Amino acid sequence: xxxxxxxxxxxxxxxxxxxxxxxxxxxxxxxxxxxxxxxxxxxxxxxxxxxxxxxxxxxxxxxxxxxxxxxxxxxxxxxxxxxxxxxxxxxxxxxxxxxxxxxxxxxxxxxxxxxxxxxxxxxxxxxxxxxxxxxxxxxxxxxxxxxxxxxxxxxxxxxxxxxxxxxxxxxxxxxxxxxxxxxxxxxxxxxxxxxxxxxxxxxxxxxxxxxxxxxxxxxxxxxxxxxxxxxxxxxxxxxxxxxxxxxxxxxxxxxxxxxxxxxxxxxxxxxxxxxxxxxxxxxxxxxxxxxxxxxxx
Amino acid sequence: xxxxxxxxxxxxxxxxxxxxxxxxxxxxxxxxxxxxxxxxxxxxxxxxxxxxxxxxxxxxxxxxxxxxxxxxxxxxxxxxxxxxxxxxxxxxxxxxxxxxxxxxxxxxxxxxxxxxxxxxxxxxxxxxxxxxxxxxxxxxxxxxxxxxxxxxxxxxxxxxxxxxxxxxxxxxxxxxxxxxxxxxxxxxxxxxxxxxxxxxxxxxxxxxxxxxxxxxxxxxxxxxxxxxxxxxxxxxxxxxxxxxxxxxxxxxxxxxxxxxxxxxx
Ligand SMILES: [Fe+2]
Numbered sequence: 001x002x003x004x005x006x007x008x009x010x011x012x013x014x015x016x017x018x019x020x021x022x023x024x025x026x027x028x029x030x031x032x033x034x035x036x037x038x039x040x041x042x043x044x045x046x047x048x049x050x051x052x053x054x055x056x057x058x059x060x061x062x063x064x065x066x067x068x069x070x071x072x073x074x075x076x077x078x079x080x081x082x083x084x085x086x087x088x089x090x091x092x093x094x095x096x097x098x099x100x101x102x103x104x105x106x107x108x109x110x111x112x113x114x115x116x117x118x119x120x121x122x123x124x125x126x127x128x129x130x131x132x133x134x135x136x137x138x139x140x141x142x143x144x145x146x147x148x149x150x151x152x153x154x155x156x157x158x159x160x161x162x163x164x165x166x167x168x169x170x171x172x173x174x175x176x177x178x179x180x181x182x183x184x185x186x187x188x189x190x191x192x193x194x195x196x197x198x199x200x201x202x203x204x205x206x207x208x209x210x211x212x213x214x215x216x217x218x219x220x221x222x223x224x225x226x227x228x229x230x231x232x233x234x235x236x237x238x239x240x241x242x243x244x245x246x247x248x249x250x251x252x253x254x255x256x257x258x259x260x261x262x263x264x265x266x267x268x269x270x271x272x273x274x275x276x277x278x279x280x281x282x283x284x285x286x287x288x289x290x291x292x293x294x295x296x297x
Numbered sequence: 298x299x300x301x302x303x304x305x306x307x308x309x310x311x312x313x314x315x316x317x318x319x320x321x322x323x324x325x326x327x328x329x330x331x332x333x334x335x336x337x338x339x340x341x342x343x344x345x346x347x348x349x350x351x352x353x354x355x356x357x358x359x360x361x362x363x364x365x366x367x368x369x370x371x372x373x374x375x376x377x378x379x380x381x382x383x384x385x386x387x388x389x390x391x392x393x394x395x396x397x398x399x400x401x402x403x404x405x406x407x408x409x410x411x412x413x414x415x416x417x418x419x420x421x422x423x424x425x426x427x428x429x430x431x432x433x434x435x436x437x438x439x440x441x442x443x444x445x446x447x448x449x450x451x452x453x454x455x456x457x458x459x460x461x462x463x464x465x466x467x468x469x470x471x472x473x474x475x476x477x478x479x480x481x482x483x484x485x486x487x488x489x490x491x492x493x494x495x496x497x498x499x500x501x502x503x504x505x506x507x508x509x510x511x512x513x514x515x516x517x518x519x520x521x522x523x524x525x526x527x528x529x530x531x532x533x534x535x536x537x538x539x540x541x542x543x544x545x546x547x548x549x550x551x552x553x554x555x556x557x558x559x560x561x562x
Binding site for chain 2: 073104117121188
């Protein structure tokens with residue numbers, strides 16, 4: 001079933017972090033692509049933009065945002081969208097993503113990815129806004145499932161139904177965060193595979209992997225640890241269900257040296273090699289232009 | 298059903314001020330899922346909100362935080378976070394009102410150097426991600442025919458900024474940064490600094506003498522070379538003034554401060 005899906009497979013990527021800028025330029029590590037945090041580059045110039053430019057000449061990039069606040073009852077922030085579009089014009093990312101959540105209300109920003117009530121009212125609200133964002137950007141976007149610690153009484157459906165309905169109603173794609181599925185499953189007591197089995201493979205364009213902090217009764221999505229076995233196991237099952245999906249590891253705190261993350265990404269690669277055929281894992285010869293000398297030089 | 302707006306308002310009120318009333322209002326909207334208490338579930342969000350904002354203060358105002366020490370940092374962070382909810386879509390802007398908070402807060406305003414250090418750190422951040430432009434070389438000025446010199450105006454690189462304060466905030470910042478002994482607060486007079494991002498993309502700064510301040514301000518105001526020389530007559534005699542201007546401009550080119558030169562009509 002997964003064979004029929006025509007999805008662009010970028011291979012195995014990492015989040016681009018300031019700390020690794022210099023290393024990446026010097027060593028040109030064998031990473032298939034990088035994900036950038038859009039907001040970090042919405043500045044006029046300076047170091048981040050300089051490195052972004054240099055790295056974008058050698059690696060495919062995708063843009064990942066945290067400020068769209070797609071589920072907020074506030075109006076869409078058009079200044080933000082304009083800045084996003086401007087950045088996208090500069091970066092030419094493979095795709096753009098953000099989160100199915102809200103981050104603020106009445107102009108006040110929590111800077112957190114807060115959960116939404118899973119109601120039809122919210123599905124309509126979120127889907128309508130995603131459609132407007134897609135129209136504005138002139139492209140389909142990816143929306144990511146967030147991890148959560150509480151549920152609202154007025155929720156009418158499971159999270160996976162909500163995520164699926166939003167994607168369908170807005171004709172958007174899904175960035176499936178495997179760690180977030182695991183974290184929410186633990187916090188709300190559902191089976192993570194129940195979640196994955198209800199997500200339409202045709203909608204899934206990217207995976208996130210990350211570590212978390214396990215407090216026994218609950219789990220917090222901290223992105224400051226290695227990817228644990230529980231998440232690797234779920235990743236393995238996700239590959240079985242979804243096939244080859246561009247995969248990256250998110251590390252936002254307690255960030256190790258680059259080779260450590262590179263080795264961790266090797267685990268993802270190994271698991272995918274065990275689960276999928278070489279054919280499925282072949283990366284289109286897209287922008288793997290590392291080391292290619294310009295003919296004009 | 299409470300509706301999206303009401304739900305979001307209730308969550309936000311709780312994050313901003315997790316007191317008993319806000320907790321109760323939120324608890325009414327949230328499912329009691331047994332194994333983990335509502336208190337814990339809601340608390341995860343309230344904690345995360347504060348931790349995240351504290352980290353921004355620590356990152357953007359590292360030396361200020363060292364200067365304050367742990368206890369006063371906690372006090373400042375708690376009070377600033379409560380007084381100044383983020384209205385910025387980027388965390389980068391969260392501490393924008395911090396200098397003003399420090400200058401106006403009853404307790405912290407007793408130590409004016411705090412607001413000065415915070416202001417200085419904000420200027421460094423502004424210089425850090427200011428726009429990139431070309432930088433002009435001194436050769437471009439030297440190549441102009443002498444009769445055009447009086448009419449030459451300079452344009453600074455977008456990262457160039459002036460910083461003035463009535464304390465030894467910058468000297469204190471430097472001592473903290475280098476791990477040296479921190480001087481006592483000194484409010485004996487005005488001090489002037491020039492901040493910019495150099496060619497290597499490092500943020501740099503130098504102190505300015507009063508005459509250099511006048512020169513920088515005049516360039517920003519669009520004064521031409523002849524005008525600059527005239528202004529320098531307040532500080533130097535007629536035979537020295539043009540040479541002073543010339544030497545300053547030459548140094549500025551070398552420091553990467555000059556974006557372009559324009560010959561006015
Ligand atoms: Fe994620």
